[in-house]
Amino acid sequence: xxxxxxxxxxxxxxIAAAETIRQRDKESxxxxxxxxxxxxxxxxxxxxxxxxxxxxxxxxYRPANFYQGNNVELLLNKKVARVDPKKNRVICxxxxxxxxxxxxxxxxxxPKFPEVKGVKRTGVFGFRTIKDAQxxxxxxxxxxxxxxxxxxxxxxxxxxxxxxxxxxxxxxxxSPQVLSQMLDGQAAELVRKKLEEHGIEVLLGQDVLEIIGExxxxxxxxxxxxxxxxxxxxxxxxxxxxxELIKDSEVRFNQGILADRFLKTNAGNIYAAGDAxxxxxxxxxxPGINALWPVAVEQGKIAGxxxxxxxxxxxxxxxxxSLEFFGLPVVSLAVYKVKQGDSACEELKIINxxxxxxxxxxxxxxxxxxxxxVGEIKNSGVYLRLIREKIDLSGFKDKLLxxxxxxxxIKDALIERDTTYV
Amino acid sequence: xxxxNTNTMKQLYYDVKKCLGCRSCEIACAVAHSLAGELFSxxxxxxxxxxxKKVLPAGGKNYPLSCRHxxxxxxxxxxxxxxxxxxxxxxxxxxxxxxxxxxxxxxMVCPFGAIRPNLIAKIPIRCDKCKDxxxxxxxxxxxxxxxxxxxxxxx
Numbered sequence: 001x002x003x004x005x006x007x008x009x010x011x012x013x014x015i016a017a018a019e020t021i022r023q024r025d026k027e028s029x030x031x032x033x034x035x036x037x038x039x040x041x042x043x044x045x046x047x048x049x050x051x052x053x054x055x056x057x058x059x060x061y062r063p064a065n066f067y068q069g070n071n072v073e074l075l076l077n078k079k080v081a082r083v084d085p086k087k088n089r090v091i092c093x094x095x096x097x098x099x100x101x102x103x104x105x106x107x108x109x110x111p112k113f114p115e116v117k118g119v120k121r122t123g124v125f126g127f128r129t130i131k132d133a134q135x136x137x138x139x140x141x142x143x144x145x146x147x148x149x150x151x152x153x154x155x156x157x158x159x160x161x162x163x164x165x166x167x168x169x170x171x172x173x174x175s176p177q178v179l180s181q182m183l184d185g186q187a188a189e190l191v192r193k194k195l196e197e198h199g200i201e202v203l204l205g206q207d208v209l210e211i212i213g214e215x216x217x218x219x220x221x222x223x224x225x226x227x228x229x230x231x232x233x234x235x236x237x238x239x240x241x242x243x244e245l246i247k248d249s250e251v252r253f254n255q256g257i258l259a260d261r262f263l264k265t266n267a268g269n270i271y272a273a274g275d276a277x278x279x280x281x282x283x284x285x286x287p288g289i290n291a292l293w294p295v296a297v298e299q300g301k302i303a304g305x306x307x308x309x310x311x312x313x314x315x316x317x318x319x320x321x322s323l324e325f326f327g328l329p330v331v332s333l334a335v336y337k338v339k340q341g342d343s344a345c346e347e348l349k350i351i352n353x354x355x356x357x358x359x360x361x362x363x364x365x366x367x368x369x370x371x372x373x374v375g376e377i378k379n380s381g382v383y384l385r386l387i388r389e390k391i392d393l394s395g396f397k398d399k400l401l402x403x404x405x406x407x408x409x410i411k412d413a414l415i416e417r418d419t420t421y422v
Numbered sequence: 423x424x425x426x427n428t429n430t431m432k433q434l435y436y437d438v439k440k441c442l443g444c445r446s447c448e449i450a451c452a453v454a455h456s457l458a459g460e461l462f463s464x465x466x467x468x469x470x471x472x473x474x475k476k477v478l479p480a481g482g483k484n485y486p487l488s489c490r491h492x493x494x495x496x497x498x499x500x501x502x503x504x505x506x507x508x509x510x511x512x513x514x515x516x517x518x519x520x521x522x523x524x525x526x527x528x529x530m531v532c533p534f535g536a537i538r539p540n541l542i543a544k545i546p547i548r549c550d551k552c553k554d555x556x557x558x559x560x561x562x563x564x565x566x567x568x569x570x571x572x573x574x575x576x577x
Contacts, residue, residue, distance in 0.1 A: 044502040048523050058521060061504025294500035294531060301499075322526040329539060331530050377539055381496070381532035406478040407534045408485035421438045421485060422570070 009106030010034035013274030016300030047157035109239035118211030155236025273299035280316030335370030431513025440568035443484035448473035450563030497528035
């Protein structure tokens with residue numbers, strides 16, 4: 001029997017789900033709904049696009065005939081206003097209604113704007129969509145100085161891109177370090193230095209009180225009393241999941257839409273994946289969101305399979321990320337700071353500030369909890385595997401940070417049998 | 423979790439008992455992927471060609487390590503630029519280098535640590551099974567026959 005699958009959202013999770021459904025079911029109808037006006041593109045690449053390193057056409061990460069080839073109907077410029085789980089249908093803002101046999105909510109997230117005076121002024125941008133990148137880009141010829149609010153990944157990527165476009169950039173960060181959601185202070189300091197070396201000014205421990213101007217941005221006022229003249233402000237202060245469409249329905253939500261081990265919500269045939277989905281955080285052991293591209297793809301695949309009849313389980317996700325600024329690569333995996341007072345944790349470290357190298361592993365009860373790698377990131381995937389599979393490290397703990405460490409050292413401790421070596 | 427291919431494509435296997443750790447395979451690999459394709463000219467190239475495989479010691483033995491071309495590849499899943507694609511017909515993970523921005527997501531997730539970052543060229547390097555040649559360059563270079571190039575073995 002042919003079915004009708006609806007996927008709300010046209011990015012990492014949505015595309016992965018559509019591909020998976022189509023692999024398993026050649027007949028049924030798949031409809032994807034996007035409130036943007038273009039085929040899927042990669043949001044993580046927008047900073048490279050803004051920097052002028054990547055062309056617009058390279059942003060799309062699937063061939064032009066993707067939708068046609070997979071027999072997927074793509075509805076653009078369409079926003080779903082609400083979901084009606086009782087009647088198995090979605091209601092769009094333009095009043096059209098669509099019925100489904102299974103629904104995936106992969107609506108992603110949007111930038112959080114701080115609640116300060118002047119945040120609505122012209123010249124204040126989020127940095128999430130291709131439209132944002134284009135609007136920022138259009139403003140650059142008349143921009144001398146830009147302030148970035150927030151020292152997370154988005155803020156720093158925006159800062160990097162603008163610097164590459166010869167804009168004077170100042171990053172205003174409330175916490176005492178950059179990347180406070182993925183690095184410890186020592187690692188963050190190496191990143192900060194690298195940014196400063198390349199002319200990006202980083203202001204730590206300061207918050208914005210007001211965005212000053214008359215219509216347009218003229219300056220930002222900080223809680224230190226200082227004011228910084230600028231005509232552009234980019235906000236990188238985290239994201240909030242797009243879940244308005246289910247808020248008046250029976251679908252349960254917390255920060256994001258709550259999904260079970262099958263990535264199914266509590267209501268009917270409704271699934272969730274990607275940045276809007278609150279599944280399970282493997283570090284905290286509680287529901288949580290790790291808004292990352294690879295996580296969204298993995299969830300999309302599993303949700304798509306389950307929507308089309310499989311019963312794959314999803315263990316949960318880990319917070320992790322990789323980035324590079326001006327030749328300094330950084331990887332952060334799971335736990336990046338030892339909780340204060342947790343005396344059972346142990347840190348293994350290699351610090352070489354002269355070579356901009358820093359490696360830290362956090363262990364507890366002979367298991368790896370997390371890692372921070374700066375300057376040298378080889379073997380990160382092997383560390384990730386030790387974390388994910390909770391491998392007992394007692395046989396090779398002293399080798400973990402050796403120059404010759406690698407997969408062969410851990411291979412015998414793994415559950416999976418390796419047939420590559422005879 | 424299934425990492426290796428299940429099709430009949432040829433794969434690289436390693437007879438660890440025979441591996442002396444001489445790294446001839448590393449050199450042959452770097453040369454094969456250089457512009458010149460010949461050792462002495464390769465050494466003078468501006469962007470030095472790095473080996474896409476590494477021999478690593480463990481427990482008194484030597485283990486050549488290279489990309490397994492997993493069918494359900496973590497790196498493909500993590501690749502945000504779409505430059506990594508699993509090619510079913512050829513049984514390899516293909517890397518469209520001009521599309522790659524060097525975000526290192528693939529390095530972060532490879533469960534074998536078989537993708538290494540070339541920080542100077544800003545590109546991850548991995549075994550491509552010498553896809554344009556009859557057989558991988560490392561195979562011929564191994565003096566002890568420790569490298570085996572054969573159809574997928576039973577798991």
